[in-house]
Amino acid sequence: MSGNVIVYEAESLFLDTFYATDGDNASGGQLIRLGGCDYSGTASTSFNEASGLYQVTLWIQDEFDGQSTVEVVVNGAVVGTITLDQDDDGWGSNNGGFSSFTLDDILINQGDTLELRGYRDGNEFIRIDKLEFVKTGDIGGGSSQPTAGTETLMTETFDGRNYGDLSNSANVESSDFYRANNSAVTNGNHDGTMTFRSIDLSGYTNAKLTLDAKVIRGGFEQWGTQYGDMVRIELVDQDGNVTVLDQFTGTGNALTGSVTGQVIDKGGFDGLTYDLPAGMSSFQLRIVSDISARCEKIAFDNVTITADPDAGSGGGNPPPGPVTITLDAVDDAYSIGETEGIAANILVNDTTDAPGGMTVTDVNALGAANAGVGAVGQAFTVTTAGGRTGTVTIDAQGNLTFDGGTNFVDLNNGQTDSFQLQYTVRAAAQDQPKHNLLFVLDISNSTVNGNNTQQDTFVGTGVGDVNGDGLSDTVLDAQIAGVIAAVQNLIAQGADPAKIDIGIVTFSGKASGYTNIDAETLGTFALDDAALINTLTGITRGGWTNYEAGLQQARDWFASQQGDGAINKMYFLSDGRPAIGWANGQYIYQDSSDYGDEVAAIANTYGAEIHAIGVGANSDLAYLNDLDNTNGAEQVLDTTSLTAMLEATTDIIVEDTATITVTINGEGQLLTVDALDDAFS
Structure with missing residues (x-):
């Protein structure tokens, strides 16, 4: 449908900072404009026409000396923006002409407040003559207001x-x-x-x-x-x-x-x-x-x-899933002449959705002659495959320079030399995903074996008496030392402490009627919290090996962390089967029917990645596989392997590596001499 043209003269609107003035070419003889010291203004009115969809046309002087903007606003919402960048109306004059600017399908209800917001640029003073409205469609009632109840x-x-x-x-x-x-x-x-x-x-x-x-x-x-x-x-x-x-x-x-x-x-x-x-x-x-x-x-x-x-239904939106980021470093290749250098940025083809982008954190030159060569932000000498040298710099922003001087002028046309670099890029610490890391530690009596005077030394590199119980290098010492090493590794990598929550749960189980569970959540700690180390080194042994008790505490810990958009990971460490007592000459063991619901909640409700780790030769992977959802539980037999596994699986820094190949092409001419036979008669 199409209706009659409805005209609102600009000078009839309520003016704030804009003022009305005479104009030879203005409809009705007047226009509105900003003053010489004004850089913004508004003109508003109530819309008195029938509700519907409208084509709205503004007549505005579009000058050479600026690119001002005008917003069309209905009830506080911007429905269209006009940029005066066509420069059709000369240098600007109250007696000059006007250009038309049209917005289609603007929903306006009777009684809505219409507003023009002008933003001056340069010396373009936003001279407005009039607004024209043509109704193009009906609406079935309602308004552009927020949903009822909001x-x-x-x-x-x-x-x-x-x-x-x-x-x-x-x-x-x-x-x-x-x-x-x-x-x-x-x-x-x-x-x-x-x-x-x-x-x-x-x-x-x-x-x-x-x-x-x-x-x-x-x-x-x-x-x-x-x-x-x-x-x-x-x-x-x-x-x-x-x-x-x-x-x-x-x-x-x-x-x-x-x-x-x-x-x-x-x-x-x-x-x-x-x-x-x-x-x-x-x-x-x-x-x-x-x-x-x-x-x-x-x-x-x-x-x-x-x-x-909230209507009290207990509903609402589910908690957000983990907020993750991706980063992809792509190999680069440069081919240059024998006296040419390089000035480029190696990050231009690398991609990330990390809000803060990425930076180069490590550089090293490849090849036996370059062992240990490379540093971010510092010039270093690289040796090529042909034994020549050049100077390289790569800064944190990825800017690469190479200067070989005259070291490659001996290359002839068709001959090449080359070298390779490897670099690492990392998302900024503040952009690394939030992580909840929970360590569930078996502190059953078998982790020290026997009594306070007898122990089973865990093989491998000794860690000493970590918890001060008078027994050195036990399975319990190794577990505590491994967690501490994982924490220190994250700190050394520059992880943001605000992005990592660490939980500690211990479990054992006292043999009172063979059913009394014993597990405890020792706390939630920031990565750099001194209380974390103090808590770990204060852990001492308990009794049995009640998996269910530890998993119940783990489930409740993840529930307390719910809704923070973090990636959840659990590390369940045990040196034996889930024994909870002794009866009729044999051990009483739990199985997955006892703790399967806790595992399901941790893995499914809270989306946790579960690493089940058997510590020592007496650990049983058959039980631990019921917990693990990372391709199967793993067994470690010495302290070095345990520490390495925990460091590797808690390496949560988002980074990637790529290779740079530089090829130098010879340009010299190979001179040849050909001596010919002579004959004299």
Whole structure:
């Protein structure tokens, strides 16, 4: 359907900062514009026509001397953005002409508030003549308002003093950003973090975040390079766990979210929407920026959090699955002339979805002549297959240089020489996935064997009396030492302590009627918590080997960690069968029917990767295989193997390696001499 043209003169709207002035070519003889000192303004009115779908046309002067933008807003929601970049109307004059800009299928209900938001660029003062509306379709009632029952928990519009800090914004707890044109702006001089007040989700489900964002001025460079730029939107829950909703990176005038693919670009505000993870009782929203240049600017506005009241059904969304990242380092090959060098970036064809990108953490030259050669960020000499040398540097951002000087000029045309390098790239510590690592340790009497004066020394490299019980190099000592080594290995690799929770459960079982279980959760620790080591070295032996008791504690520990978006891993260590007593001349053993439900909950409900490890020759893999879901339980027979296994299986750092091959091609001419026979008569 198509209706009559309805005209709203711009000068008839309610004006804020815009002002009306005469214009020779303006409809009705007047237009609105910004003043010489003004950089933004609004013009608004109530829509008095019938509800429906409308084609909306704005008549605006599009000048040569700027690329200003105008947003069309219905009830606070941006429904269209116009960028004045066609430069069709000269240098700008109140008596100049106007260009038309049309938006199709705009839903407007009678009584809705219409608003034009103008953002000046350069000397383009946004001269607006009129708005035209043509109805193109009917709607079956309703409105563009939020779903009935949804409540708004926070709205921040950054209204206030036009330029300055955000200290008087009711919902902003702290900010490195600044206020401009009633929005929060970040640039190279004002980057960092904007933290909003805590939001209590008690009694609510289906929380959502919406916000507007736009690029005021671009020129961005790829994140992970020296002058890279990034904006990250994240949540911090009641336990301090961080969930990244999106990280925006890119080049030029647009940034793209690595999680959702949403875009922030130049022009009008782009509306961003996120469904917030379930399982949080409260959280704080943070917007984090790392902008390299003062002239690169991004603005945020209309930050809103909504949620549905919980009807008390006990339902709600399931807890989020693990937040993981991927990284793929790809081999590189360079072919150069005998006097040419290399200046390139080896990361350009490597990929990752890690919000913070990746960096080079290790470099080494391959080949027997290059043993031990290579360092990140330092020049080193590499020896080629042909015995020649050149100088190489590779920095953390992947910038590669090679200079062979004149060392290859002896190569003739068709001859080559070459060398290879290997490099490792790693996601930043703060972007590594969250992990919950639970160690379930068998402390039955057999782990020290006998009494306080008799022991069974576990073979391999001695670890000493780790727990101070007066007995050295026992199975229990080896278990404790192995866990400590795994923790220290993670610290040495630069793992972020905030991204790793470590749980310790011990189990044994006292023989009171052969059924009394005995297991204990000793705590949850950060990676660098001194109490973790103290707790481990304080573990002493118990009685029987009650698998079920330990697995019940393990299940409950993972339940306490539920909802933090972590990758769950369990390490179940035992030196024997699950004996819980003695009767009628024989041991009483548990089997999978006793602890199968605990194993199923750990593996399925909480998605844990279960490593079952038999410690010593008396361990029984038949029982441990009932637990393991990683291709079968493994048995270790000495302390060195146990430590190596724990270090390897807890190596959770996301990194990858690739090879660089450099081929130098000869360009010289091979001279030949041919002596011919002579004859004289």
